Amino acid sequence: MTHTLMTHVLTTIFTTGPAATPTAVPSPTATATSGSSTLSTITGYLGIFIGFLVTFIVIFWLSLIIWTFRDIRSRTQDFLSQVLATLLVTVFFIGGLFIYMILRPRQTLAEIYERQLEEESLLAEMTERQTCNNCHARVESDFQVCPSCGQKLKRPCPKCERLLELRWTFCPYCATNLTGAPIQSMPGMAGMP
Numbered sequence: 001m002t003h004t005l006m007t008h009v010l011t012t013i014f015t016t017g018p019a020a021t022p023t024a025v026p027s028p029t030a031t032a033t034s035g036s037s038t039l040s041t042i043t044g045y046l047g048i049f050i051g052f053l054v055t056f057i058v059i060f061w062l063s064l065i066i067w068t069f070r071d072i073r074s075r076t077q078d079f080l081s082q083v084l085a086t087l088l089v090t091v092f093f094i095g096g097l098f099i100y101m102i103l104r105p106r107q108t109l110a111e112i113y114e115r116q117l118e119e120e121s122l123l124a125e126m127t128e129r130q131t132c133n134n135c136h137a138r139v140e141s142d143f144q145v146c147p148s149c150g151q152k153l154k155r156p157c158p159k160c161e162r163l164l165e166l167r168w169t170f171c172p173y174c175a176t177n178l179t180g181a182p183i184q185s186m187p188g189m190a191g192m193p
Contacts, residue, residue: 064097065090075105 065086072085085104088096107115130139132146132153139146142163144154154163160174169179 061093064093068097068100072100072104074108074110077109 068089069082069086072082076082085100088100090096092099130141131137132139132149132151134151135146135149137146137148139153144156144163145152152166155166156162157164157171157174157176157178159176160171162171162173164171164178170177
């Protein structure tokens with residue numbers, strides 16, 4: 001197929017060689033015709049370029065509208081704000097986008113929700129209530145026994161006498177090994193180890 005096409009092109013070139021061109025001076029009508037054909041060719045290319053440019057601008061404009069709508073929906077639940085932001089970009093194009101970028105909320109709803117969860121978690125840790133393992137009554141951090149049921153909550157260190165958790169094997173304050181130390185019973189609490 002390419003061989004026949006190439007043959008056709010070569011025969012066309014050789015049959016319309018320099019011998020086929022007239023040696024006479026071109027007439028003014030021929031020059032005007034060639035000038036108008038050049039102008040029409042340039043106009044045709046310019047029309048195609050402008051068509052592509054307009055198509056690109058319209059697609060870019062529509063994509064900005066869609067992006068703005070999605071972005072404002074992720075930042076607020078207020079329907080009026082969503083409509084106004086989308087209309088701003090629809091009417092004012094790139095200028096509207098700059099105005100929207102200045103006025104839009106800083107954080108998305110997901111970021112706000114995440115921050116609230118972090119704050120609630122920190123608040124819960126700060127105000128964590130301690131309860132008795134036996135009766136679930138509220139106890140303070142410096143209680144040795146539960147005031148409701150008498151359950152032993154903490155024990156004093158035999159060396160520095162600070163209150164320690166029952167499961168600890170070393171005192172974090174004076175580094176005493178607690179594995180060999182007997183658990184002291186509380187005065188007035190019969191039957192407690």
